[in-house]
Amino acid sequence: MGDSxxxxxxxxxxxxxxxxxxxxxxxxxxxxxxxxWREGDPADTLLTSLAGRLHTVKGNSAMMGxxxxxxxxxxxxxxxxxxRQQPECRxxxxxxxxxxxxxLLVDLVRDAxxxxxxxxxxxxxxxxxxxxxxGGAPAADTQPERRRAERRGAxxxxxxxxxxxxxxxxxxxxxxxLEVLGEGLIQHAALAEAYRAxxxxxxxxxxxxxxxxxxxALEKTLKRLESxxxxxxxxxxSTVFARFARMVRDTAEAEGKRVRLVTAGGETPLDKAVxxxxxxxxxxxxxxxxxHGIEGxxxxxxxxxxxxxxxxxxxxxxxxxVVIRVSDxxxxxxxxxxxxxxxALGQELRDGETVPLRNLIFLPGLSTAERVSTLxxxxxxxxxxxxxxxxxxxxxxxxxxxxxGTAFTLSLPVTLAIVxxxxxxxxxxxxxxxxxxxxxxxxxxxxxxxxxNHRGVxxxxxxxxxxxxxxxxLGTARGRPEPRRYYVVMSAGGKRRGLLxxxxxxxxxxxxxxxxxxxxxxxxxxxxxxxxDGRVACILDAVRILEGxxxxx
Amino acid sequence: MPHSFLVIDDSKLxxxxxxxxxxxxxxxxxxxxxxxxxxxxxxLLAAHPELTMVLLDLNMPEMNGLEMLERRRAEAMHPxxxxxxxxxxxxxxxxxxxxxxxxxxYLRKPFQPxxxxxxxxxxxxxxxxxx
Numbered sequence: 102m103g104d105s106x107x108x109x110x111x112x113x114x115x116x117x118x119x120x121x122x123x124x125x126x127x128x129x130x131x132x133x134x135x136x137x138w139r140e141g142d143p144a145d146t147l148l149t150s151l152a153g154r155l156h157t158v159k160g161n162s163a164m165m166g167x168x169x170x171x172x173x174x175x176x177x178x179x180x181x182x183x184x185r186q187q188p189e190c191r192x193x194x195x196x197x198x199x200x201x202x203x204x205l206l207v208d209l210v211r212d213a214x215x216x217x218x219x220x221x222x223x224x225x226x227x228x229x230x231x232x233x234x235x236g237g238a239p240a241a242d243t244q245p246e247r248r249r250a251e252r253r254g255a256x257x258x259x260x261x262x263x264x265x266x267x268x269x270x271x272x273x274x275x276x277x278x279l280e281v282l283g284e285g286l287i288q289h290a291a292l293a294e295a296y297r298a299x300x301x302x303x304x305x306x307x308x309x310x311x312x313x314x315x316x317x318a319l320e321k322t323l324k325r326l327e328s329x330x331x332x333x334x335x336x337x338x339s340t341v342f343a344r345f346a347r348m349v350r351d352t353a354e355a356e357g358k359r360v361r362l363v364t365a366g367g368e369t370p371l372d373k374a375v376x377x378x379x380x381x382x383x384x385x386x387x388x389x390x391x392x393h394g395i396e397g398x399x400x401x402x403x404x405x406x407x408x409x410x411x412x413x414x415x416x417x418x419x420x421x422x423v424v425i426r427v428s429d430x431x432x433x434x435x436x437x438x439x440x441x442x443x444x445a446l447g448q449e450l451r452d453g454e455t456v457p458l459r460n461l462i463f464l465p466g467l468s469t470a471e472r473v474s475t476l477x478x479x480x481x482x483x484x485x486x487x488x489x490x491x492x493x494x495x496x497x498x499x500x501x502x503x504x505x506g507t508a509f510t511l512s513l514p515v516t517l518a519i520v521x522x523x524x525x526x527x528x529x530x531x532x533x534x535x536x537x538x539x540x541x542x543x544x545x546x547x548x549x550x551x552x553x554n555h556r557g558v559x560x561x562x563x564x565x566x567x568x569x570x571x572x573x574x575l576g577t578a579r580g581r582p583e584p585r586r587y588y589v590v591m592s593a594g595g596k597r598r599g600l601l602x603x604x605x606x607x608x609x610x611x612x613x614x615x616x617x618x619x620x621x622x623x624x625x626x627x628x629x630x631x632x633x634d635g636r637v638a639c640i641l642d643a644v645r646i647l648e649g650x651x652x653x654x
Numbered sequence: 655m656p657h658s659f660l661v662i663d664d665s666k667l668x669x670x671x672x673x674x675x676x677x678x679x680x681x682x683x684x685x686x687x688x689x690x691x692x693x694x695x696x697x698l699l700a701a702h703p704e705l706t707m708v709l710l711d712l713n714m715p716e717m718n719g720l721e722m723l724e725r726r727r728a729e730a731m732h733p734x735x736x737x738x739x740x741x742x743x744x745x746x747x748x749x750x751x752x753x754x755x756x757x758x759x760y761l762r763k764p765f766q767p768x769x770x771x772x773x774x775x776x777x778x779x780x781x782x783x784x785x
Binding site for chain 2: 108109111112115116119120153156157159160161163164166
């Protein structure tokens, strides 16, 4: 790292946090410019409005001693200046140059470090220099090859593994810090416990008051450390959104459609661990929208829609979680076809009650595609998307209107490191159940649970749900257990299942220990945590519990 | 006597950089006020006649650096406080405009902590009573 040379080296992560969204906005604006120029719109305002962001990226890169970023931003500034003065140069060649440069700038900033390979930036700067020298004229002979090369060039950096490498290095340290913090919390709990035991027997005096103060102050400090640490792990969701602008452009082109991506709420922060696992499911939903949702130009015209389809990607914080919406203005889902197919798959569609679409669409093997496409028809269905979201402690829902479009709504926890949980007791052991998947807790009256085909079944909200014994799932039930007093209704992706427990202890934000801590535990355990009283508790995997129910059936 | 500074810059990263600069060496212990645009910055300038120096970014939303300098001159707000106009690769023309609007000095990015320290020393020397 260049810390030794640059006095601001320690601010590298702050640099990425500030400049990445700016670089992404610039890159997206270039894609938008290309689109508008093709339509004959000179887009003067857009061209002018991105100058400030580009300038900030250049200035910040210069201060950080990050030469490739500074020079790339500088070259783009020069190119934009020429294009502002000479509208006649606003052609495909120029757009391609800008899109490639924007793409490069995003990749450089995202992977910011002193060991950055300066070659791609140098090549780009040289290309801009030649283009400027020719007065913005296209180099006629090499243009098509160049353009294709650009496309490939813009494609390659979308590799999610490359995303925010610098942060990833820091992230392991953040995990280690979280571990230490966890230990600190346990030690504080032990100290507080000892103090509480000692206080009634000790002589009141200034020492005792000081000790009391110190215990309270230490707790506050640890809590502050916890929230600061959590904040440090957050990145704007635009780090994921940014990959999609170019992907949408290329996918739509391959499909012979015109689609624009509209993003909103890119500044919404999410834990990097969540972000890393979010890009694949989002990619799939967006690809689906372009390939299956948006109609061809002819069909759209007949339906009175604009030729160009739109896919919206929006994020917003909501009550401690993040809600993400992926919507399109395409043909909507064919509900009848889905119901028919679900029936063919053996899904019981109970009489007298319409099973909501959301309970069917995420079933394995159910694809909405009427034809196999090279892009989306890779055998990955919405069930895989839903599975990935559930694993993150999230939920997914769908709404659709024929001819008007489809919207998927995802709700995700801001972090995976701390999970809001319901603490329960099963066979004298405590467990944490992620609250995101807890629908309700119910007192288990002895007569309420009946056995049908060796499976417990209870009445719940006017229907029947399967109820499993927590001790049996975890292998802790010895002999004939006492009847358990409560069951917790778990829910994910329209599936519901009750889990019998002995006691409801309360709610707690638990710090998740690494997954290896769960090794050798039953497969319904996704991790471990330390409770306030210092006891180790397993975190139960709601999705596994719900799947277990299906397997048993 | 501890120094106090006002940083007016829309970049949070630059706030962090100034925090490092004013937290080390002879400047450690200084009070630093931060604003993210000219409007906020002007309010802070008005409230703190004791400021040792102001670092003012040129390009900002709301009120930019030049606009703030012009307002300050028009209202003769604490004219004794030296204001350094900070720009990225500004031209000689920019510099002339900045000085004409009342900037005491001109600082180009990228700069080093030592550049700021030198400016502070000069500001102190010029402010010291000569009699």
